Amino acid sequence: MVCFKEVHFSKQIPQIPLTKFNPRQTLKQDFGSGHGKGKPLCMETYKNFFHSYRMPHEDMDRLLPQSRRSNHIVVASCNQFYVLRLGQDPLENPYRKDASSQLNESSIFDQLLRIYRSSRERAKRELLANGDSSTKTPKVGLFTSENRKTWARLHKKLSHCNGNMELGGKQTSFQSSRSGSSSPNTNTESLRLIEDCLFVMCLDSLVSPTNGACPPGRPEPSYDPETDADAASIILTGGGSHKFTANRWFDKFLQIIVGRDGVCGINIEHSASEGITVLRFLEEFLQFIRSNSIQKLDTTAKRFTEENSNPTINHQSTFSYNQKVIPASDSITSPAYREPKSPSALLQESDKITPLMWIIDDELHEAIREAEIRADKLVENFSLHILKFVHFGRKFIKSQSLSPDAFVQLALQYTFFKLHGYLVSTYESASLRQFRLGRVDNIRANTCEAYAWIQTMLACKERAGLQRWSGAEESFARAITKQVEILKYTIVGGGPDNHLLALRQLAKIRYDDELPQMFLDPSYREFLNFRLSTSQLPNESGITVGYGAVTPDGYGCSYNPCEDRVIFCVSSFADCPTTSSSKFAATLQESLLEMQELCLARAGAQQTCR
Numbered sequence: 001m002v003c004f005k006e007v008h009f010s011k012q013i014p015q016i017p018l019t020k021f022n023p024r025q026t027l028k029q030d031f032g033s034g035h036g037k038g039k040p041l042c043m044e045t046y047k048n049f050f051h052s053y054r055m056p057h058e059d060m061d062r063l064l065p066q067s068r069r070s071n072h073i074v075v076a077s078c079n080q081f082y083v084l085r086l087g088q089d090p091l092e093n094p095y096r097k098d099a100s101s102q103l104n105e106s107s108i109f110d111q112l113l114r115i116y117r118s119s120r121e122r123a124k125r126e127l128l129a130n131g132d133s134s135t136k137t138p139k140v141g142l143f144t145s146e147n148r149k150t151w152a153r154l155h156k157k158l159s160h161c162n163g164n165m166e167l168g169g170k171q172t173s174f175q176s177s178r179s180g181s182s183s184p185n186t187n188t189e190s191l192r193l194i195e196d197c198l199f200v201m202c203l204d205s206l207v208s209p210t211n212g213a214c215p216p217g218r219p220e221p222s223y224d225p226e227t228d229a230d231a232a233s234i235i236l237t238g239g240g241s242h243k244f245t246a247n248r249w250f251d252k253f254l255q256i257i258v259g260r261d262g263v264c265g266i267n268i269e270h271s272a273s274e275g276i277t278v279l280r281f282l283e284e285f286l287q288f289i290r291s292n293s294i295q296k297l298d299t300t301a302k303r304f305t306e307e308n309s310n311p312t313i314n315h316q317s318t319f320s321y322n323q324k325v326i327p328a329s330d331s332i333t334s335p336a337y338r339e340p341k342s343p344s345a346l347l348q349e350s351d352k353i354t355p356l357m358w359i360i361d362d363e364l365h366e367a368i369r370e371a372e373i374r375a376d377k378l379v380e381n382f383s384l385h386i387l388k389f390v391h392f393g394r395k396f397i398k399s400q401s402l403s404p405d406a407f408v409q410l411a412l413q414y415t416f417f418k419l420h421g422y423l424v425s426t427y428e429s430a431s432l433r434q435f436r437l438g439r440v441d442n443i444r445a446n447t448c449e450a451y452a453w454i455q456t457m458l459a460c461k462e463r464a465g466l467q468r469w470s471g472a473e474e475s476f477a478r479a480i481t482k483q484v485e486i487l488k489y490t491i492v493g494g495g496p497d498n499h500l501l502a503l504r505q506l507a508k509i510r511y512d513d514e515l516p517q518m519f520l521d522p523s524y525r526e527f528l529n530f531r532l533s534t535s536q537l538p539n540e541s542g543i544t545v546g547y548g549a550v551t552p553d554g555y556g557c558s559y560n561p562c563e564d565r566v567i568f569c570v571s572s573f574a575d576c577p578t579t580s581s582s583k584f585a586a587t588l589q590e591s592l593l594e595m596q597e598l599c600l601a602r603a604g605a606q607q608t609c610r
Contacts, residue, residue: 030280032434033538034405035484036491041433045273049281050198052253052272056152063271070196074356075112077119077203079139079246081356082347083193084111084201103352111352116203118346123207138360139246142371145238145378154367158187161361190356200252204234204244205260229386232546232569233379235265240379241372254278274440275545275558276431279537286541380574384546385581387568389589392596394561400599404561405536406483409445410453410476411595412557415588416532417454420578427530427550430490432498441495443487445534453479457594469598476598530554536561544569552576555584566592 030041053064072085087102103111126136143154194200235257238245248255248267255267268278347353360368397404409428417423423446432438453475460472489495504519518524531554537545538560546569549556556571568588572579 030433032431035488036431036434039434041431042436042438044437045277045433045439046281048272049254049278051196052269053195054251054253054269054271055195056148056155056251058149058152061148061152061271064195070198072193072197074194074197074200074249074252075115075203076141076200076247076249077115078123078137078205078207079141080119080122080137081141081190081194081249082115082119083197083354083356084108084115085352085354086198107352111350112201112203114346114350115353116205118344119203120205120207121346127207138358138365139241139368139372140358140360141246141248141250142241142368142375144248144250145245145375146371147374154364155191157367158358158364159191161187161359161364186357186359190358193354193356194249194252197252199254199256200249202244202247202255202257203260204247204257204263206243227386228544229384231263232265232386232544233382233384234259234263235267236384236546236548237379237382238375240376242376245375245379246372270547274429274431275535275537275547276429277433279539279543279545282543283539283541286543382548383572383574383581385570385585386544386546387570387585387589389566389568389592390564391593393564393566395563396596396599397561400603402480402599403484403487405487406480407595408536408559408561408566409443409483409534410450410479411588411591412532412534413445413450414454414457414591414595415584416555417451418458418587418591419584423451423454424531424554425527425529426532426534428534428536430487430495432491432493434491435493441490441493442497443490443495444497445483445486446532447479447482447486449475449479449482457598461594467601469594469601472598473602476602532557534558538562546571549573549579553578555579555581557584 027043027046030043031037032039032041051064051070055062055064071087072083075082075084086108122137140158143151143158146154233239234244238248244257244259250267251269253269253272257267258264266278266282268275347355394404397407405428409426413423413426426445428443428445429440430443432441453472456472456475457469460469486495504515507515507519529551531549531551533547533550533554533556535545535547535558537558540562543560544567545558545560547556547558548571552573553576554572556569558569560567568585570581570585570588572581572584
């Protein structure tokens with residue numbers, strides 16, 4: 001038995017004046033909001049934004065240290081991976097600093113355009129060649145979507161499948177270096193460059209074998225998401241091997257995804273940092289863009305206009321290779337885009353781009369085919385629904401003297417009970433950044449008070465008339481009070497989950513993996529079976545944040561309580577007969593409206609008493 005009230009945290013972040021920090025070398029201090037408003041937060045998590053990498057291991061994955069330094073990114077385009085050096089790489093020469101070698105925005109755009117055109121041309125040529133998969137660029141990125149134990153085994157195999165030919169085996173080398181040959185440690189070097197990069201940038205575009213000259217009735221393939229949920233699914237999963245799942249490297253903490261059809265976003269690997277921290281980073285980034293004039297980069301050619309059917313060419317454009325005029329049909333914005341140069345010629349003009357090479361044998365080719373099948377099944381099974389609840393938001397809830405987070409958590413409990421007839425272990429992430437090296441704990445919501453209130457609500461719902469919610473006010477107030485109480489003691493380190501996890505890990509060490517009976521009890525397993533995984537991710541920038549359910553028969557539900565609306569992102573798995581993202585969202589909307597009626601009836605009763 002653990003007495004949580006006697007556990008004290010001595011390493012809270014002190015109130016340090018901002019003048020103590022060197023503004024040239026440190027970030028602006030973060031401070032808490034909500035119930036932790038004004039408290040300084042640990043900034044250590046920002047070290048994980050760049051360089052962090054989740055290395056697969058058969059027993060337990062390892063998070064590579066964030067102390068490494070590099071100055072390159074990896075660009076994924078058409079399932080091909082390229083290193084783009086942004087300037088001098090400290091890993092190559094840590095003692096020489098040359099600011100003049102750092103690329104500016106226009107130069108970076110030029111390098112990205114070269115990668116984009118080169119990769120598309122290579123992909124089109126491979127489609128026209130119509131060869132078998134062993135002669136095409138291998139979809140190595142699919143390995144990172146595999147089961148972690150499977151990927152750990154394949155990672156070891158990929159690392160060792162270099163220049164040494166096994167007797168009777170067949171190996172194929174993909175991508176060409178400038179010298180035209182691969183080194184004995186090709187795969188190892190390619191993996192290292194991905195591990196050490198700042199982030200992965202994914203340029204998503206579909207390719208047809210027609211090289212831009214599509215016959216009548218066969219337009220260029222494109223993925224135009226019909227809903228926000230479609231766009232969010234592409235960011236989260238890649239949409240399958242026929243779309244962009246192979247154009248990802250899911251082990252990297254930060255993937256910036258830019259789609260030709262306008263779908264843009266970020267995919268993060270959760271073990272290095274939390275979504276709320278990345279969200280804060282993105283909001284400050286968007287605020288910077290809004291408050292600073294951003295000069296639009298030059299394009300190759302102006303679009304056609306009604307006054308002039310011929311395009312006007314900008315000869316000073318960054319993208320006029322060797323000062324040659326590039327016709328409008330060769331612009332990436334043109335449907336009739338044709339690349340005049342070979343893929344290798346485009347890359348050879350730049351000393352900042354290096355295509356990653358892979359040596360793949362028969363076993364790895366077969367593993368890629370199996371990964372493709374499994375990835376497509378996972379993507380097809382993933383169900384995402386975005387609910388934009390516009391009837392009220394944070395302003396109305398606060399006007400009722402209620403906590404918006406507690407209000408939404410009770411709505412989620414009410415919704416789950418309506419659909420399934422019982423409550424389950426619920427996870428809501430709570431930041432512990434007010435402590436040194438703090439990460440998260442769990443705010444639990446499936447309380448006895450919530451259950452009693454739900455029973456009262458269901459009984460009242462059978463009545464008719466304006467007074468049907470009378471009798472539910474007191475149980476509602478008790479449920480809200482209990483939820484706020486749990487929230488408050490969790491964010492100051494009093495939640496049970498982290499303490500029990502620490503005790504379990506210590507028991508493993510002390511008793512040689514023979515756990516005490518407490519951790520083997522079915523009730524403890526159910527205690528950690530989070531069939532409702534939730535997270536509040538507030539922002540006013542219109543950023544939609546979503547994730548998958550953490551159990552096969554559960555839901556994932558992030559929410560953003562804005563001033564006049566609440567945005568929910570609900571996920572589940574289609575093959576589970578008892579769950580449905582769309583049904584959960586529809587029932588959630590019904591629950592919120594009923595809770596609004598309850599609040600208005602409660603306010604009216606209080607006014608009458610006065």
